[in-house]
Amino acid sequence: xxxxxxxxxxxxxxxxxxxxxxxxxxxxxxxxxxxxxxxxxxxxxxxxxxxxxxxxxxxxxxxxxxxxxxxxxxxxxxxxxxxxxxxxxxxxxxxxxxxxxxxxxxxxxxxxxxxxxxxxxxxxxxxxxxxxxxxxxxxxxxxxxxxxxxxxxxxxxxxxxxxxxxxxxxxxxxxxxxxxxxxxxxxxxxxxxxxxxxxxxxxxxxxxxxxx
Amino acid sequence: xxxxxxxxxxxxxxxxxxxxxxxxxxxxxxxxxxxxxxxxxxxxxxxxxxxxxxxxxxxxxxxxxxxxxxxxxxxxxxxxxxxxxxxxxxxxxxxxxxxxxxxxxxxxxxxxxxxxxxxxxxxxxxxxxxxxxxxxxxxxxxxxxxxxxxxxxxxxxxxxxxxxxxxxxxxxxxxxxxxxx
Numbered sequence: 001x002x003x004x005x006x007x008x009x010x011x012x013x014x015x016x017x018x019x020x021x022x023x024x025x026x027x028x029x030x031x032x033x034x035x036x037x038x039x040x041x042x043x044x045x046x047x048x049x050x051x052x053x054x055x056x057x058x059x060x061x062x063x064x065x066x067x068x069x070x071x072x073x074x075x076x077x078x079x080x081x082x083x084x085x086x087x088x089x090x091x092x093x094x095x096x097x098x099x100x101x102x103x104x105x106x107x108x109x110x111x112x113x114x115x116x117x118x119x120x121x122x123x124x125x126x127x128x129x130x131x132x133x134x135x136x137x138x139x140x141x142x143x144x145x146x147x148x149x150x151x152x153x154x155x156x157x158x159x160x161x162x163x164x165x166x167x168x169x170x171x172x173x174x175x176x177x178x179x180x181x182x183x184x185x186x187x188x189x190x191x192x193x194x195x196x197x198x199x200x201x202x203x204x205x206x207x208x209x210x211x212x
Numbered sequence: 213x214x215x216x217x218x219x220x221x222x223x224x225x226x227x228x229x230x231x232x233x234x235x236x237x238x239x240x241x242x243x244x245x246x247x248x249x250x251x252x253x254x255x256x257x258x259x260x261x262x263x264x265x266x267x268x269x270x271x272x273x274x275x276x277x278x279x280x281x282x283x284x285x286x287x288x289x290x291x292x293x294x295x296x297x298x299x300x301x302x303x304x305x306x307x308x309x310x311x312x313x314x315x316x317x318x319x320x321x322x323x324x325x326x327x328x329x330x331x332x333x334x335x336x337x338x339x340x341x342x343x344x345x346x347x348x349x350x351x352x353x354x355x356x357x358x359x360x361x362x363x364x365x366x367x368x369x370x371x372x373x374x375x376x377x378x379x380x381x382x383x384x385x386x387x388x389x390x391x392x393x
Contacts, residue, residue: 001337001355003243006269009355009383010276011236014227016380018280082281083294152278154298211391212278212298 021081025147032143044178062176069097070169077162081151104184123181133194137171160206164199217289224288265333271299339389347382
């Protein structure tokens with residue numbers, strides 16, 4: 001086919017309007033969310049003492065941190081879905097959840113504690129945490145990758161890692177309702193490892209799936 | 213060349229607002245620049261420069277299918293060069309070289325006229341044969357026979373809407389096949 005013929009064909013298709021990447025990503029995540037919710041309620045469920053736990057600011061902080069991670073990762077991944085976009089100027093958004101955690105750890109240090117630091121860090125269910133977050137995030141990760149495929153990221157592996165972070169953030173928000181370890185030290189250790197695992201899977205998948 | 217890129221941005225804004233002729237003019241205007249950059253990339257990685265036309269078509273398809281990621285408030289040039297750079301690197305890698313393409317390769321490129329020693333593009337045409345029959349017929353009618361959407365609809369006894377759908381799906385699957393080859 002001559003290039004002129006191709007150009008004429010593309011111009012004939014000008015009327016076709018694609019949806020914005022953010023719209024497609026939102027739709028895909030909304031479709032996957034029920035799957036993760038069903039997995040969560042079938043296998044874990046909300047912890048029994050949730051009504052009392054809600055009065056513990058460190059329990060509430062977990063949701064703040066995981067939601068901050070999800071929202072920042074969504075914002076950065078949408079930014080990077082434009083081909084000319086660079087990470088510079090946007091990466092600080094990802095520091096917000098880390099900052100929140102750091103404030104939480106500092107507050108906990110200043111309060112009298114019943115348990116020694118290492119006990120709080122190791123917690124009682126780190127293995128569940130490191131299994132549940134990656135598993136709950138898989139449907140969301142698949143959805144995020146499908147949504148971001150609609151964009152044109154210049155660094156597919158990086159965009160895939162962000163898809164992993166956003167899905168881990170959403171999955172951790174669910175998991176936090178079951179998790180009985182409320183110490184920010186626990187969150188900073190095990191939630192971070194779980195998120196890193198999902199981000200690595202996302203980067204690997206993204207480097208194949210998100211090329212355009 | 214800021215004037216040139218300002219003109220592109222203006223044309224692309226018109227195109228997005230539904231002006232097919234402006235879109236056609238824009239694609240015609242950027243093609244020589246893309247061709248020159250592709251030739252330069254090929255030359256630099258020690259490959260025959262007459263292979264540039266397949267790369268140009270690859271870039272044009274990506275521009276078309278990803279144009280919704282262009283922000284109408286941003287200049288068109290940087291967006292175009294980012295797409296082109298990505299596709300050029302891909303094409304050169306597929307030909308077996310790891311290469312570094314400088315963004316300035318595009319921004320400073322002088323348009324090159326079609327030259328005698330440019331081999332005709334054949335990758336798009338080859339993938340066209342593997343498309344589902346309806347998509348292939350519609351694409352061929354519009355691309356090769358220069359038929360309008362209306363004439364194509366009459367020819368295949370389809371509605372214009374169905375022709376448009378087949379046309380867009382055809383272009384999208386063509387691009388997917390080119391990427392996965």
